[in-house]
Structures are given as structure tokens and as C-alpha cells.
Amino acid sequence: MVFLNKVGVPRNFQRLPARKYRALPGDTCSKPRATMEARSQTPLFTFGVIADIQYADIDDGFNYTRTRTRYYRSSLQLLRRAWESWTAEAATAAAKPRFVLQLGDLIDGYNKRDDRSDRALDTVMREFAAGPVRVHHVWGNHEFYNFTRDKLLRSELNSMSGCDGGTGRGPRTADIYAYHFSPAAHFRVVVLDAYDVSLLGRVEASARYAEALRLLMEHNSNDELNEPPASEGVEQRFVKFNGGFSKDQLDWLDQVLTLTDENGERVTIVSHLPVHPGSTDPVCLAWNYEEVLALIRAHRSVVCFIAGHDHDGGYHRDAASGVHHLTLEGVVETPPDSDAFGTVCVFEDRMLLKGHGRVGDRELLFP
Numbered sequence: 001m002v003f004l005n006k007v008g009v010p011r012n013f014q015r016l017p018a019r020k021y022r023a024l025p026g027d028t029c030s031k032p033r034a035t036m037e038a039r040s041q042t043p044l045f046t047f048g049v050i051a052d053i054q055y056a057d058i059d060d061g062f063n064y065t066r067t068r069t070r071y072y073r074s075s076l077q078l079l080r081r082a083w084e085s086w087t088a089e090a091a092t093a094a095a096k097p098r099f100v101l102q103l104g105d106l107i108d109g110y111n112k113r114d115d116r117s118d119r120a121l122d123t124v125m126r127e128f129a130a131g132p133v134r135v136h137h138v139w140g141n142h143e144f145y146n147f148t149r150d151k152l153l154r155s156e157l158n159s160m161s162g163c164d165g166g167t168g169r170g171p172r173t174a175d176i177y178a179y180h181f182s183p184a185a186h187f188r189v190v191v192l193d194a195y196d197v198s199l200l201g202r203v204e205a206s207a208r209y210a211e212a213l214r215l216l217m218e219h220n221s222n223d224e225l226n227e228p229p230a231s232e233g234v235e236q237r238f239v240k241f242n243g244g245f246s247k248d249q250l251d252w253l254d255q256v257l258t259l260t261d262e263n264g265e266r267v268t269i270v271s272h273l274p275v276h277p278g279s280t281d282p283v284c285l286a287w288n289y290e291e292v293l294a295l296i297r298a299h300r301s302v303v304c305f306i307a308g309h310d311h312d313g314g315y316h317r318d319a320a321s322g323v324h325h326l327t328l329e330g331v332v333e334t335p336p337d338s339d340a341f342g343t344v345c346v347f348e349d350r351m352l353l354k355g356h357g358r359v360g361d362r363e364l365l366f367p
Contacts, residue, residue: 043095043345043346043347043352044184044187044346044347044348045098045183045184045187045346046089046095046096046097046098046343046344046345046346047097047098047099047100047101047183047343047344047346048082048086048097048099048100048101048133048341048342048343048344049100049101049103049306049328049341049342049343049344049353050079050082050100050101050102050103050328050331050340050341050342051102051103051104051105051307051308051309051328051329051330051331051340052103052104052105052140052308052309052311052328052330052331052332052333053075053076053078053079053102053105053106053107053124053331053332054070054072054075054105054106054107054108054142054330054331054332055072055073055075055076055079055106055107055108055120055123055124055332056072056073056107056108056110056111056114056116056120057072057073057116057119057120057123058072058073058110058114059072059073060072060073060074061110063311063333064226068311068333069333069335070108070332070333071332071333071334071335071336072108072110072332074336075331075332075334076123076124076127077336078331078334078336078338078339078340078341079124079127079331080127081339082339082341082356083127083128083130083131085341085343085356086100086131086132086133086343087131087132089343090132090133095345096132096133097132097133097343098133098183098184099133099134099135099136099183100131100133100134100135100136101135101136101138101189101270101306102128102135102136102137102138103138103140103270103272103306103307103308103328104137104138104139104140104141104142104143104194104272104308104309105140105141105142105143105272105308105309105330105332106121106124106137106140106142106143106157107120107121107124107142107146108120108142108145108332109141109142109145109146111146112145112146117146117147120146121146121155121156121157125156134159135159136159136181136189136191136270137156137157137158137159138191138192138270138271138272138308139152139157139177139193139194139195139201139272140194140195140272140273140308140309141195141200141241141242141243141272141309143157143201144195144198144200144201145200147201148201149175149177149201149202150175152177152201153175153177158177159191160177160179160191168180168181168182170193170249170252171248171249171251171252172248173246173248173249176193176196176246176248176249176252177191177193177196178190178191178192178193178196178249178252178253179191180256182265184346186264186265186266187265187266187267187268187346188256188260188265188266188267188268188301189267189268189269189270190253190256190257190267190268190269190270191270191271192245192249192253192269192270192271193245193249193271194242194243194244194245194271194272194273194286195243195272196208196243196244196245196246196248196249197211197212197215197243197244197245197246197287197288198212198242198243198244199212199213199216199225199240199243200240200241200243208246211246212243212244215238215244215287216238216239216240216287219235219238220238220239225239225240226239226240226241227239228283232282233282234277234282234285234289235282236282236283237282237283237284237285237286237287237289238287239283242273242284242285242286242287243273243286243287244286244287244288245286245288245291245292250291250292250295253269253295254295254298254299257295257296257298257299257301257302258299260299260301261299261300261301263301264301265301266301266303266366267299267301267302267303268302268303268304268305268306268351269296269302269304269305269306270305270306270307271286271305271306271307272307272308272309273285273286273289273307273309274286274289274305274307274309274310274314274325274327275289275292275293275296275305275307275325276289276293276305276316276318276325277289277316278314278316278318278325279305279307279314279315279316279325279326279327280307280309280310280314280327281310281312281314284309284310284327293318296318296321296323297318297320297321297323300367302321302323303322303323303324303351303364303366303367304323304324304325304326304351304364305323305324305325305326306326306327306328307325307326307327307328308327308328308330309327309330310327310330311329311330311332311333312329312330312333313327313328313329313330313358313359314326314327315327315362321367322366322367323367324351324364326353326362326364328340328342328359329358329359334357334358338357338358339356339357339358339359340356340357340358340359341355341356341357341359342354342355342356342359349365349366350363350364350365350366351363351364351366352364
């Protein structure tokens, strides 16, 4: 499978008007500043980003179509170098990351085949334990190759516990892994569950599994459902290794974004699956990406959507909303002598991505 990078052309948009602050349900964050500060060279806060580590203690291999090398064992070394960089930044008070976003596919599915899932997870989590800041984990398809949804909810990969005092939890449906938190006044991060509707991680007798199977079979008639149903275009996305967002989750997201609009907050949404065709190869898109895009375009508070899954990465600025869609390059397909991670510096009017190795630098001006 050959992945493509697609870069959109930025446009100018008006600044958000000031809004009276309303607290999200149970929110414990402080109120935003009444006025915008002058453009500053010192960021309000920073955070780290890394995607698709897919660690396994096995020799190098290939992707599904055997067109790309995957460096399973050395991905741990790349994670370690990322932590060393963030630790060095933490030594400088002005640059200390508030948190790290791990965008999913932490360990590879080969671990399940070899009955090494728990061992591989413990190995990687020891690296995170040595880091200077909290990690927010996103779930991807390889999480569900290795573990059941119930086990993930009880594991260290469930990072919603204790977030914003536990008040940023997602929909009332207990097994949807979605939540939000505020790293600083006037800013919010929303973590989405891109495999809420999926054949992966869902019990076959469940309604979510039945919904996913019906949707997939409507679009994909292949015997092997990991084979795309088309050779080009967005129809390719209907494969088993993808998933989608339920109505419950989208209704919850709509509620959160309505309140962040009213509060004048800047929102970054993260998911394992991209939701804009311009930011990824179409085979990596979420099944119902159009619904997510429509929801984002209906809310002025969203400034950025960050995803993984497409190991070649990608970027596009949505012309309809000005929202930046950033897909981060994957660690597992990064040679051992390179890197694939970044640090995002957040200002009042923009975010600056400082990339390492395959991840390039990028300025993301707020609409």
C-alpha cells in the first residue's frame, strides 16, 4: 500500500468573538482570560505527539501489502529517544511539556499471535513511566488486535481516569473510550474512540458489532474484509482495520463543542483515524468521516484534528472551516537512524509543531 502526503492551502479567517464562559459539566478548569494577550514568543504550554509505535520483539518485517519495511524491535529505541527529548525540554521550565499524546497502535498485532501482548505492553509502558509528564493514550486497531475492549478499559491504556478530576468523561455508554480535558485556560483537548463502531474489540453478539458488520458488508463484498472494496477513492476506507463513531459519541461531541463555542475555547480533537480525505490516504479514513467533518464545521471552537494510522502522515487545512487536519508519521516504519515525533507549542493565535526526523515543522494558525 503506498500512502500519499496531501497538503492543503491555508486561508485567512476571522478571529473568534469573545464569549461568556460557561462551565462544561463538572469542569474544574479555570476561566479563560478576558482579553487576548499580545502575540508572544513564549508558548502558553507545549505537548508531545507520537504515533503508531507498534512495538514487537521480532525482526523487521513488512506492511500488509509487503511494500514497506516495518522496524518492530527498534521502534522502542525511537520511543526512548522521544522521551529523552521531552525530558530535556522539561528541564527548561518555559518549555516543559504538559502532556504527551500517544495516537494509538502502541504495540503490534504480532504480539497476540506470539502470546506476548502483556509482555510487550509492559515493556513499552516502562518507557512511558520514565518520562516527565502524563501520557494520554488513543486506541487504534492494534490495541484491539491484542486486547478486548473490557481489558483495555481496565488497563494502563485507559488514560481518562483522573482527567480533570474525572469530570471530562465521555458519553454515558460506559464502554466508549472518549473524554476531554483542559491543559490550560481557554484550551481543551477531546480524545475520540474511532473504533466505537467496528468489528475490532466488539463482542459479536453486541449491537455495535452488528451495526459495523452491516455497514461493512454494504460496501465491501470481498472475502477478505481487510482488502479495500475499490482501487481508488474514499470507498477504500470500508475495510476491517478501520472503524467509525457511533451516534452516541457524536451527540456527546456535539454537546461538548457547543459549550466550548460558548466559552470561547480552542479545541484540538485527537483520534487514531483521520477524518479528512486531504490529510491521509483514503484507505485510512474513518468510515463515517463525513459526519465528523460536518460536526466540526458546525462549531467554531475547533482549531485542529490530530490523527495517526497513515504511517506516511499528511496534512490539510479544511477550506470550509479553517481547521487543520494533521496526520502524524508512524514510528514503526521509521528507520532506526531517524525519528518520528514532535513537540507542539501552543500560543494564543497558533500552534507550532517542532518535528523530529520524518515529522516536519509546521505552523498552524488558528481560524
